Amino acid sequence: FRIEAAEVLLVRLPLKFRFETSFGVQTEKLVPLLVLHGDGVQGLAEGTMEAAPMYREETVAGALGLLREVFLPRVLGQTFANPEALEAALGSFRGNRMARAMVEMAAWDLWARTLGVPLGTLLGGHKTEVEVGVSLGIQANEAATVDTVRRHVEQGYRRIKLKIKPGWDVQPVEATRAAFPDIRLTVDANSAYTLADSGRLAALDAANLTYIEQPLAWDDLVDHSELQRRLKTPLCLDESVASAADARKGLALGAGRVINVKVARVGGHAEARRVHDVARAFGAPVWCGGMLESGVGRAHNIHLSTLPNFALPGDTSSASRYWETDVIHEALEAADGLMPVPQGPGIGVTLNREFIGRVSELYEEYRA
Ligand code: OSB
Ligand code: MG
Numbered sequence: 001f002r003i004e005a006a007e008v009l010l011v012r013l014p015l016k017f018r019f020e021t022s023f024g025v026q027t028e029k030l031v032p033l034l035v036l037h038g039d040g041v042q043g044l045a046e047g048t049m050e051a052a053p054m055y056r057e058e059t060v061a062g063a064l065g066l067l068r069e070v071f072l073p074r075v076l077g078q079t080f081a082n083p084e085a086l087e088a089a090l091g092s093f094r095g096n097r098m099a100r101a102m103v104e105m106a107a108w109d110l111w112a113r114t115l116g117v118p119l120g121t122l123l124g125g126h127k128t129e130v131e132v133g134v135s136l137g138i139q140a141n142e143a144a145t146v147d148t149v150r151r152h153v154e155q156g157y158r159r160i161k162l163k164i165k166p167g168w169d170v171q172p173v174e175a176t177r178a179a180f181p182d183i184r185l186t187v188d189a190n191s192a193y194t195l196a197d198s199g200r201l202a203a204l205d206a207a208n209l210t211y212i213e214q215p216l217a218w219d220d221l222v223d224h225s226e227l228q229r230r231l232k233t234p235l236c237l238d239e240s241v242a243s244a245a246d247a248r249k250g251l252a253l254g255a256g257r258v259i260n261v262k263v264a265r266v267g268g269h270a271e272a273r274r275v276h277d278v279a280r281a282f283g284a285p286v287w288c289g290g291m292l293e294s295g296v297g298r299a300h301n302i303h304l305s306t307l308p309n310f311a312l313p314g315d316t317s318s319a320s321r322y323w324e325t326d327v328i329h330e331a332l333e334a335a336d337g338l339m340p341v342p343q344g345p346g347i348g349v350t351l352n353r354e355f356i357g358r359v360s361e362l363y364e365e366y367r368a
Pocket of ligand 1: 188190238289291293315317
């Protein structure tokens, strides 16, 4: 396929809920979108980095500059045999994997649409629906926590994840477990703890959590392996896995027993599939994480989740939880904790250009 032109758009979407994590409070999502144009076909991708470097080091501003100055000039006017060839064209650059992933993921969508097959099928997946859970932000108190958990359990979500931070961990978890003895429950600390907190984290062993997600530093594997030795509960790595090599090292060190695969965090679908394969070789399940994506990123996540070792429910819950109006026409809605895979070629969704035109804060077009 040949990349004839590219469009970069920037949309600000107000969140329907206040999303508090250990690194801050979010009330909106700044969404950069990339459209790659091939021979009569378009490929879509979304940047999932935050506006500020609070999750990992990447930012929206950094991604927009890199696309314009470095990445798009490398691919415009070029012909690629497949998306892996395009990945290789950007492979010598350091870091900035979420920014590179925008190009790589749009290329997968373009390629799948060119071939007329769903992206999940092209990646090697077979499912027509995927199991999903929900990620719930830090609430004002225990009663509010139990209340919001109840609403989402009633909607059928297959796993509840509570955001925690030092000072807000054992209490909400114990209250939730007492109210729902049998649900699949996890917590996510987004790197808010250190090894000095291992006693506090060990207190969570009593709550029968499926895993504790990313308790320690965003770039750490070694301390996680020490913490894992002190806990019964499996650790799940999110921030600290940026590649299949990181996944191999983390699992070999015993830094965790589960991996949260975020396709953009690891640089795109090809690397996400390699993370999936490495984890399978270690006997470790993976699941598909989320970054409060718009419909474009959400559709990519669902297609990736059709691979067999996505054995635990992902974070890709119904789009209507997040947005009044999405950037795509299709509604990505889960029922009874199952998210249908959008059908049709590629990621199976189409941009709502009318809505985007009204709210877009930036529009750039590049030609070969
Ligand atoms: O750590 O998984 C995370 C959102 C933004 C940044 C990091 C994370 C999250 C979530 C939300 O947990 C997942 C979602 O609902 O998309
Ligand atoms: Mg996480």
